[in-house]
Amino acid sequence: MELAGKKIILGLSGGIACYKAAELARLLGKAGASVQAAMTDAATHFITTVTMQALTGKPVFTDQWDARIANNMAHIDLSREADAILIAPCSADFLFKLAHGACDDLLSTLCLARPTGLPLMVAPAMNVEMWQNPATQRNVARLKEDGILVLGPDAGAQACGETGMGRMLEPAYLLEEVIAAFQPKALKGKRVLLTAGPTFEPIDPVRGITNLSSGKMGFAIARAAREAGAQVTLLAGPTALPTPYGVTRIDVQSARQMHDAVLARVAGQDIFIAVAAVADWRVVGASEQKLKKNAAGDPPQLLLEPNPDILATVAALPDRPYCIGFAAESENLAQYGEEKRRRKNVPLLVGNIGHHTFGKDDNELMLFEDSGQTMLPRAGKQELARQLIGVIARRL
Ligand code: C5P
Secondary structure (H helix, E strand, O other): OOOOOOEEEEEEOOOOOHHHHHHHHHHHHHOOOEEEEEEOOOHHHOOOHHHHHHHHOOOOEOOOOOOOOOOOOHHHHHHHHOOEEEEEEEOHHHHHHHHHOOOOOHHHHHHHOOOOOOOEEEEEOOOHHHHHOHHHHHHHHHHHHOOOEEOOOEEEEOOOOOEEEEEOOOHHHHHHHHHHHOOOOOOOOOEEEEEEOEOOEEOOOOOEEOOOOOOHHHHHHHHHHHHOOOEEEEEEOOOOOOOOOOOEEEEOOOHHHHHHHHHHHOOOOOEEEEOOEOOOEEEOOOOOOOOOOOOOOOOOOOOEEEOOOHHHHHHOOOOOOEEEEEEEOOOOHHHHHHHHHHHHOOOEEEEEOOOOOOOOOEEEEEEEEOOEEEEEEEEEHHHHHHHHHHHHHHHO
């Protein structure tokens, strides 16, 4: 319930992406937000107020002169109650109106009347030519100068049959951005590099050695770092997890690929977080061709050699970033955790309490530092990731 207690005004202006606003209203509600929909007249041509009312559980506002507001000041009442306003979809015309302070309908008026500091986010959605038009780009630049958050748009196939920039960002990403808007910007301007997931060490082109790491904790930390305002690069081993919005992701397979990818990008980073469960060994002389069973049925003999230790390599760099390691131990975490921190020479080592965390949605962490140990009690991985980012930001 990442938006529990938050009141969001979801404004819809005219565009075919209005149909996605229905899903967005649902996602915001599921995250705990109380959603008040407000629609322009054009939006009501694309989706009905009945749909939005049913999904938000509240009558929709479309009219400045709505008789439900006794003093006829819907624009004041609605914007004073809100914790954030999100316009999705935001048409080219509505961008223009916001950029120029127009207020000729309820939605634009309540945006203009919003209290100073109330977050206003817009998710543009329009035809590619309309988006690229210098007039629209001028309006977008003006909105950014005014501190309005412009989310997207995405590129791809459009409802009009053309292809390019102008698709509204997917509702799941918009939800991530609304949640991010409420997070403290503790890492603003910082650069963060992370590894996450398992690695895969080939035996032959179709077989390999890997482990049960899902990547969930590393991806949650990447998202939390980006929510905190950092520029985040995520080096991911094989995992099907979706990339957190706004994070640069690079996929790798083996430990050596991960090692090379990290070393190619580590210069200029402020923070390095090694969350990946890197395979300790790789197969010597992995076969180029699929290994065949022989007539006698003898299994092949695999010879292993050690992989480079990525974290220890980064921690030994002369100009190293602030380094954080992880440990998953099946016993004696208190002792092994501190030993590992010293061996890897990192200021902060994060121990998973219990090694059954792989693939789970929650976790329990023990932080090892010079100053001693701190426990982060059991919680969802995203929540723990935010707490950990808070700790890291304080240590920097
Ligand atoms: O030595 P061990 O694998 O237990 O250490 C775990 C920590 O070291 C994790 O932070 C992991 O990402 C990192 N590591 C690494 N390269 C390796 C092995 C582990 O970066 N080859």
